[in-house]
Amino acid sequence: MMNSQEITDLNATTDPFVVAGRTLSSRLVLGTGGATSMATLESALSISGTELTTVAIRHFSAAGSTNVYELLNRNNVLALPNTAGCFTARDAVLTAQLAREALETNWIKLEVIADEHTLLPDPLELYSATEQLVAEGFDVFAYTNDDPALAQRLQDVGVAAIMPAGAPIGSGLGILNPHNISTIVARANVPVILDAGVGTASDAALAMELGCDAVLLASAVTRAHNAPLMAAAMRDGVKAGRAAYLAGRIPRRDTALASSPTEGMMQTLVGEF
């Protein structure tokens, strides 16, 4: 990457996103879950500019086959299979093995869920599955709680990316603990991809302003009233947040600081200060 002081425009050359050995030009990862139709999904994917998208691994059905895999291949979008719906390390490892075989990729977004009410990761099962999958040569994108200590442990095991939840999956609550996300970013030596909880474009921008390397979202776009338009908003929100992060925000102050000079003011007005 160029020195951030020299950048005036963000693109694949000035600010590439490198993850698990691949370089991507978009820092938005769009999940495919929740789209009402394949046409809407394809339109949203195209407008979002994403190059990477998540898919679930499910039973093949000859009848109701809506072929997501073909759609991704057609649009040159990389598939990041997930282990959504797994509650144990054992199930997640098997799903990852099936995903590797089916989609011919070592990448896996590892989700091991504690319960259906929160859909939050089960830290112990997540850690155990991460150990096994890293040992089997997977590039593990670990969906994790917004817990800096757990993120550190996952990084030590050798994950390809840390994916902390901003808020529960599908909740649209945004980033509930920005401080924890900042701490995870500060200690990370692999990419941090904010995952889950994003509700609108400002949430995506905030994630990037906090220093996340990318944002993964699905429901916020696929369940929006106008999915393609929200995809555009997310694309721009991620870009704006990234630019603001690199540009360096001003420090917060308790008092005002005038931006217009007081020198050179008309004499009659000076006394009124």
Place this chain on the structure above:
Amino acid sequence: MTSINIIVNSQPVEVAKGLTLREFIAAHIGKELNEDSTAKDGSKLGLAAAVNGAVVPRSSWNARQLEDGQNLDIVTAAQGG
């Protein structure tokens, strides 16, 4: 011809004894498969199979005969966050 009963994606199915995993999957998905279980039309299958909870690599589909009572899962990519 004798037949066997297996479970395919949670559904009971009766198949001919001696059928290989490659033959079964080819019929199930409606595509002709080469001996190495790649598609004859050159398309990517995007499929994986597990027998009794263990992945069977595509390269082994041809050598794997289905047996009575086996649980077969055939999976692919689906929409998901």
